[in-house]
Structure formats: C-alpha cells, structure tokens
Amino acid sequence: MEIAQRAASGRKRMSRAEREQQILGVAEEVFATRGYQATSMDDIARRVGLSKPMLYEYFGSKEGLLLACLERVRRELLEATTSAAAANAGDPERQLHDGLLAFFRFGEEHKQSWALLRTESAVVGAGLDTELEGFRTQQAEFTEEMLRVALPNTDPARLEAFAEAIIGACERMALWRENRPEITPERVTEHLMALIWPSLSAEVAAAHRAYPASHDQG
C-alpha cells in the first residue's frame, strides 16, 4: 500500500545533491512568483513531491531555504558581472559599461531569479555573517576595485560611496524597467553611463591635479 502510493505519486529516491538542487529550483520559482510570506513549506514540499521534514533536514528553516536560493542567485549575478568586466581589463569605460550591461541582461534573462532578490530584505539583517552577505559585499568590493583602477588617486571613502551609489542605481533601474519591454538592457546601460561616466572622467582629472606625482612618476 505505501509502496504503491509512493510509486503512484512519482516519488523517487535521490542523492542529497540532486534533491537540494531540485528543491532550490522549485523554491526559487514559488518564492519569486507568490512571495516569501505567502508561500508555505507544505506548499513547496507538495510541489517537489516530498514531505516537509525533508526540507527542514536539508535547509534547517524556511528562512534557511530562502537564504540558500538567494545565495545561488547572488553567486550567478556576481559571476555574470565580474566575468563581463574582466573581459575588458585596461579599458575602464568599457569595463564599467559591460559590467552594467551584464547586470541588466541578467535581470532580463533570469526574470524569476531577479524577482527573488526583491525578497532579500525579508532575510537580510537576520544573520549578517551569512554567505549571502558575503556575496553582497563582494559585489560592492568588485565595483569599488574597478573604480580604484580607473581613479587611482581618489579618496577611498569616495570610491566606496561611488560603488554603493552605482549598485543602488542598478537595482532600482532594474526594477523600473521590469515592466517596460521597450527599455532594453542596452538603453538602460546607456542612460546610467550617461549619468555617471562624464563625472568619473572629470574625477580622474581632478584627482590628477590633486596628487599628480603618483601618477606621473609612480
């Protein structure tokens, strides 16, 4: 009877790694479409074709499951932007441009993953020493590093501020163009570049005037 039931419902034994990925896929979809709060663990379990205690076995808590989903998405996003930028080492303008473009393309091509990131605030602040926080920090640090290369003589605090500002601008713009198919990733990148690049170029000159030695002679 039990065996028949299991066979009928299509449940099958799986290795831990497989199951984890399967669960993450389902959870990502459900969290993204229905929202974190409106989704119950029973619901996810049912869709996976598994019982609730298994979710707890693998992810510890509902928050832990969301965290795992977010970590996966953040890693993908970081990977997409860094590799796009890395392809243009030595040309700061193109580096920045292509990094931004990769960001907006990611939002377009992985709408569901992107939507998930909006639920991030539901869990940020809970555990600040999580791996997720690490990816968030890395995204900021990577941006900052890119700016440091372009503006070698600029006040470090200012570089940090610029990096945060750019990331904030990206996030909000990605949200803004979500329901506007006419605003392509290319166009929104162009807008953002128009807003910041002339300033950054000017900053190079200003920093250069402030500390000419290190650049001319170093």
Add this chain to the structure above:
Amino acid sequence: MEIAQRAASGRKRMSRAEREQQILGVAEEVFATRGYQATSMDDIARRVGLSKPMLYEYFGSKEGLLLACLERVRRELLEATTSAAAANAGDPERQLHDGLLAFFRFGEEHKQSWALLRTESAVVGAGLDTELEGFRTQQAEFTEEMLRVALPNTDPARLEAFAEAIIGACERMALWRENRPEITPERVTEHLMALIWPSLSAEVAAAHRAYPASHDQG
C-alpha cells in the same frame, strides 16, 4: 472586577484619531526594531495596552498596519525633500544638493522611520494601487521634474531613468552609511553630487547642441 482590572492596567478610552496615532507610533517602533515577521499583532496590542481586535478594527490586517506606518513615513520623507528643494527654485545644482541632503538627514534624524522603509518590500507588490505606491511614484516624479527644469531638452525617457537611478543611489547609500557615524549627511551628499552633477552639467551642453532653438529663442 472588570472595571477594576481596566483601571489597574491603565487602559483608557481614546478618540479614534488619537488611538490611531498611538498605535502607529508603537507599531513603527516594533516593526523597525524587531522586523515585520518577527512581530506579532498580540505583541503590538500588548504594548499599546489594547486588545488585538482593535488593531483589526482600525487597520484591517497586519499588512494594513505596516502599510499605514509606511505611508506616514513616506509622506514625511517626501515632504522633507520637496520643501528643501523648493527653497532653491532657479538654482538646479543647489536644488538637487539640498534635496539629497534633506534625504540623508532624514535618514539620520529618523533612524527608526528609515529602518522601517527597509521592510517595504515585504508589502510592495501586494497592493500596487495603494496610497503607499502613490508616494513612491511622487518621489520619483518630483525628482524627474527637478531634472526636467535643469535639462529642458533631454529625452524624457532618459530623465525618468536618471530620476530612478538617483533615488536608487540614495536609498543604497543611506543604508551604507547607517553604521558609519563618520560619514555625515553632508559628506555623502557631496559624494553623490560628485558622481552625478558633472555629468548633468555636461548633459545640459549636449542637449543644447542637439536642440539649440528652444533654449536660445524660446
């Protein structure tokens, strides 16, 4: 007995308007410090010194209560930024500068209110036609309008994009400087202005070259 109990617990009749404000004050504090999810309606009711059904009488649901809190905060923030900018009509640079400064000062002076806005995503998307959505839109429109005056010949879509980018930058920077007392509102404003104002100035010139007539002769 019932009367004695009520007197002992300090409960007192109040007009609806008074109670609403009292509840909003308590809810704002608790939501901001503990987070939306971790807060129970029973908890808020206990702190107010009232029973749970009254909260539902006044605000309909837990989400409704959060929404009411957020609306109040958004209104205050919008009021702060618009009035700061309005004081400098005719000088776009100062207008923008003072608007940003007012934003960051608001974050500093109303830490609790600002922290609350981070829970916004818990409720945004639920009801998009709420009053809250109205305030969010107004903030963007106000910024856009300010830019339109400064850059009269710029593509409207670009203005919209700039406004969204600036607001996104503000929000993220406010978050960033939350735990850094050394980064004053003045400094963060200066950083952001350094990132965008040179570009905006250049944009004036570019748009001017593109459509000189309307500016020179209109």
Add this chain to the structure above:
DNA sequence: CCAGTAGGCTACTACTAGTAGGGTTACTTA
C-alpha cells in the same frame, strides 16, 4: 544475505493571523 546508514514518512505541538459575538461608556435628545 544481513547489518548499517541515508533518504523518507506520518502525526504531532506551539504559535499567530484573523473573527464572532457581546459588554461598557459617553454623548445626544427629549
């Protein structure tokens, strides 16, 4: 062929959002 372990389950508990239905106080109107 027989442990041992890893994957899995049913059946609970505790807590919280939201409601039903009724009591009490203050203000109005005669």
Add this chain to the structure above:
DNA sequence: TAAGTAACCCTACTAGTAGTAGCCTACTGG
C-alpha cells in the same frame, strides 16, 4: 434626568503554518 445610540473595547474562539518526534524503507558493502 433618562432612554437611546453609537463608538470603544473585550474574552474566547478558529484556521492554518513553522517546526519536531519518532518511526520506516531502500540501497550499500561486507
């Protein structure tokens, strides 16, 4: 001053969900 009424407020419930206890079962290696 005495209904009458409306607004404020309560206790005591229901429904549903996060999380757990304790047991079962299928594959693995000897």
